[in-house]
Amino acid sequence: NTTGLRLDGGAAAGSGRVTWKAEYARQVDAGRNPADVAADYWLLEAGYQGKALGFALGYEVLGGEATPGPNRAFQTPLATLHAFQGWADKFLTTPPAGIEDRYVALRGSIGGLRAELVWHDYGAEATAADYGRELDLSLAWPLGPRYQLLAKYADYSADGLFTDTRKAWLQFTASF
Numbered sequence: 001n002t003t004g005l006r007l008d009g010g011a012a013a014g015s016g017r018v019t020w021k022a023e024y025a026r027q028v029d030a031g032r033n034p035a036d037v038a039a040d041y042w043l044l045e046a047g048y049q050g051k052a053l054g055f056a057l058g059y060e061v062l063g064g065e066a067t068p069g070p071n072r073a074f075q076t077p078l079a080t081l082h083a084f085q086g087w088a089d090k091f092l093t094t095p096p097a098g099i100e101d102r103y104v105a106l107r108g109s110i111g112g113l114r115a116e117l118v119w120h121d122y123g124a125e126a127t128a129a130d131y132g133r134e135l136d137l138s139l140a141w142p143l144g145p146r147y148q149l150l151a152k153y154a155d156y157s158a159d160g161l162f163t164d165t166r167k168a169w170l171q172f173t174a175s176f
Helices: none
Strands: 002-013 016-028 038-049 053-062 099-110 113-123 130-142 147-158 165-174
Touching (some): 002 038, 016 053
Antiparallel strands (some): 002 016, 016 038, 038 053, 053 099, 099 113, 113 130, 130 147, 147 165
């Protein structure tokens, strides 16, 4: 069972908007689960969104345990984690020691072209292990009112967990 709370908002600042998010959730075992699960999740994020450029700084934690045994870390089986903990998709299941994700995101647009750059620094929540770093880049080009071309790239540099991984996408979208 998972119970949580999310607060987000913003305020006008100059020609843009200061934004913030805070989330917390607690996950515990349910029913006849033989594992004793009690894990926390939290996120803090602050940013600024201007007319053409924005940025965000964030710190996200999915709790885990330092002792070996069954994985009782905070899990998100219904989430689309590709959007949250890096596009290389290394953390689709939370590692047993949990995860700390420190990130910086830059987003901008010129004309119809939209760009995004996100840098992640990953580590274990319950131990001092360093999982590695990841750089994600994307460019989206509108091709008329109903079509878009999207190019994405992810570069994960492992440091103690998984392997170095590079992925690239080219996607064409038609909206009707």
